[in-house]
Amino acid sequence: MRRYLAHDTAPLQLWWTDLDTMPPPPGAEATLSADERARAARFVREVHRRRFTAAHVALRELLAQHTGRAAAELQFTGGPFGKPALRGQPTCAFNMSxxxxxxxxxVAAHGDIGVDVERLREMPDTDMLARHNFTPAEQDQLGRAPASARALTFLYGWTRKEACLKAIGCGLQVDPYTFEVGLGPDRRDVSVVSPDGPVMVEVESFCDGDRAVVSWARVKPALPEPTHSA
Incomplete structure (x- = not known):
């Protein structure tokens, strides 16, 4: 019920689902934990409850395929800033948006990863948002984009920063204004100063037709310290 987003050279797998046209089968919500069901129940609008349930059922089904565990048996835990992880499954990293x-x-076999998606839409407030979240160079790049591509250009930068922050797992402890990701789809390494020190993050984006922009990010392993012979 999910289509693979083909990125053959990416160090992770990307999947998507349409929460309205690909709903979970009847009874699938029974695989959710009591906490997930309680979170779904707190939504005021039925459409939001339904989408939350569908998204988390799909996540459990996907992770069950990767771990060989039953979807209902999977247990989640949160990092210091709330980033979810699978309890007792060190060889299955994931993120959702x-x-x-x-x-x-x-989904990846290991490492710290992040993903972000934003629907393409009219965005009259890109300049204001950019002033608070983009570097001066990125603001200049956005300003030079033609009006017809302004929203797409902005969303490349926005989703790339979100994916990087989600990969690091530091929440809002890092100001997105402080690191540069570029406003295009290219894969690049980004230097980010996290609460635990500087890290290098690999990020890449793509546009899914005229529907959405998706960015993924992965914290690159630290290089070993050089050894010095006497």
């Missing part, structure tokens, strides 16, 4: 009816999932 949703925008309206679209949900995107990233």
């Amino acid at each position: 949703h925008s309206d009816e679209l949900a995107v999932y990233a």
